[in-house]
Amino acid sequence: MDQTLFIVGINHRSAAVGLRERLAFAEDEIAAALGRLRDSSPAVLEAALISTCNRVEVVGVASDTVRAADETLTFLAADRKVAHTAFADVIYSSAGRDAARHLFRVGASLDSMVVGEPQILGQLKTAYAQAAEAGTVGPILHRAFHKAFSVAKHVRKGTLIGHGAVSVSSVAVALAGQIFDTLKDKTVMLMGAGKMAELTARQLNALGIESLLITSRTFDHAVALARELGGTAVPYDNYKPYLKMVDVLIGSFASTKPVLGPEEFESVIRERRYRPMFLIDMGVPRNFDERLNALQNVYLYDIDDLGALVKRSLGDREREAGKAEQIVELELESFLRWLAGLDLTPTIKDIRYSVERLRDVEMGRHRGWLAQLEPAVRDRVELLTHGLTNKLLHRILSGLKHRDNKTLDAAFAAEVARRLLGAELDAHVHDLDDADDDDDTGIE
C-alpha cells in the first residue's frame, strides 16, 4: 500500500480547553514523546507533534493509515494518562488528501480560532524542528511541512488575511492610532474596573504613553493597578479636574446613567484648546452621553461601535480566507502529484544540489594548489570536475526519469538515490535556510 499522510488530533472547535490541556505536551517533552510514539506504534513511519493552546495533533506518515491512527490514539491515551473514552468523541482523524489539506490550512492560519493570526506558522516550524530532532521526520513529512510553510507564505503575501484589528481592545488601539500621530506625549485615563477597559489601558500603556491616570470606586484597586502599570491613581470623587489633561478616556464605571454629558464636557475641551480627545466607552450601561461625539475633535466609541468594527474585520478576513482556500487547493494538488511519485522535480533538485555541493567542497579543499596553477590549466580542472559530476548526475537522473511511472517505485528509487548521496541531509540544511529567510510573519 502507498505511503501517505495521516493526521489525528483535537482542536479548539472539536474540544473544550479542559480536554485540550490534558492532552497537551510541553515544548521540551515533544522530542521524547515522539520517540515513545515511534517505539510503540509500528504502523507510524514518520511523525510530528503539534501542541499549542488551540490544538494537539499528530501528523504522520503510514501505509496503513487506519491502523496508524488507532495506534496514535492509544499512544496519546496512555502517554497523557487520559481515558480513551474521554476524547474518543472529539478526536478527528483524516488521511491522504484530507490530511495534507488539514496541515496546509493549519499553517495558513485558516484553522485558527482567530483566522489569520500569525503565530501558528512559527509553532508549526517549531513542531517540525522538534520532530527532525527526534529523528521521526522522513522524506514525506519533510516535504509536507515545507509545502505547508510555503503555502502559508503565499497566503500571507497574496491575501489580506492578517489585516484588520480583530478584538475590541485592538480595535480601540488602532483607532487611537488614526486620531493621534504618536501616543508618546498622550495621557490615558482609565475610569472603573472593567476587564476589557483595563486590557485596553494595558495595551495603550505598553505602546508607550506619557502618563496613565486610574480612577476607581475602590481606591485600593486604582492604587494597586497604578503601581503595577507605573500610572497615577486619582480619587474617584475628584477625577473631573483631570479630564482636561486626558487624550484617551476609557470609561467602565458601573452606573445607571451617563457619568459625563456634553454640558460639562464643553468646558473641558475648551480648556484643552480643542486638542482631539478619544473617548472609549466600555461601560454597560454607557458611561458617556452619546452626544459627546458631536463635540469638536471628540471621538466617542461605545462597546457596540467597537464590536461592529471587530465584526467587520473578521468579515474581511473571512472573505480573504476564501482566496486562501484556493491557494491551499492549488498547492495541495502539487503536493499530491509529488507524493504519487509523478513529480520528481524536488528530488532531482535535492540530488543535483547534493552532487554539486560535493564538487564544491572538494574543490575548496584543493584551493591551495589549484590557485598556483596557470589560469588555463585551472579552467581545465574546473571543466574536468564539472564533466564528472554532470556525467554522474545524468546517469542517476535519467535512470529515475525512465522508470515507468508506477508511482511509489519511482519515488522509492528516488528516495534510495537521495539517501545514498546524503541528499536528504544537505537538503535539510538548504531548506531550513530558505525557511528562515521566508520568516515574514510581521503582521500587526
Added chain:
Amino acid sequence: MPMDTLWLLPALACYALSAALFVFDRLSGRTQATGYAVAILGAGVVCHACDLAARGLQAGNIPVANFAQALSFLAWLTALAGLVMIVRLRLAVIGAFVAPAVTLALGAASLTMSSGRVVLPATLRSVWLPIHVTLAILGYSMFVLAASVSIAYLAYESRLKSKRAIGPANEGGPSLEKLDRINYRLLGWGFVMLSLAIVSGAIWADARWGHFWSWEPIESWSLAIWVLYAGLLESRLTIGWRGRRAAALTLVVFSLLVGSIVGVNLIFPGKHGGSFG
C-alpha cells in the same frame, strides 16, 4: 511641433494620468496604483521644469509674463512641493487632490498660452520680478497644499466620527493629528511667503513708481487674503481652533483665494499685467 508644446503636452499628460491613478486608488480604497501615480507625477514635474526652463531662457527672466505663464509656474511649484510631501511625509492621500488640481491649472494655462515669443513688458524687467513673483507663487502653492491636506482631514474625520474608520483603506494612512499639524505648518509657511511677497512688491513699486501701495484690485485682494490667513493662524494660536474647524476654514479661505485670483486677473488686470504675481 512648436517649441512651446514640446514639453508642455507630455507634462500635462503625465499630470492627468497621475491624477487618474491617484483618484482610482482613493475610490477603490486600495493603494495598488499609488507607486505608479507618484512616479508619473515625478515625470510630469521634470517635463514641466523643462518647459519652464525653455520659456525662461527665451524671456531672459522667470516665465511669468502673463496669467497663463504664472498659472503654469504655480502648477509646477505645487506639483513639486506636493511630490516632496507625498514621498517624505508619506501622504499619498493628498495626491488625489494635488494631481487633479495641477492638471486643471496647467490645462487652463496651456489653453491660453500663446505660442511664440512672449515679451515681458519693460516696466516689469527688474531683479524684483523673480523675487516678488516666486515668493507669491510659493505662498499660493503652500495654500493649495494646505487645502489638499484639509480635504483629506475632513474625509478621515467624517469616517472616524461616523465610526467607519477600520478597514484596509485606513490602515497605514496618516492620523488626524499629523494632517492637522501639516496643515498648520503649510499655512504658516504660506503666510510668511505671502507677507514677504507683499513687502517685496511694495519695495519694488516704491522704487519703480515712487509709492509703496496703489490700491490696485490685486493688491487689495491680496491684502484681504493676507488678513484672512492671519486670522486663521491667529484663531489657532489664541483660541486653539484646530482639527475640523481649522480644516474647514482653510478650505473657505482657499476658495476665496482662488476666486480672487481668477476674478481679479480676468476682470481687472492692472499693472500686474494680467498676471497674479
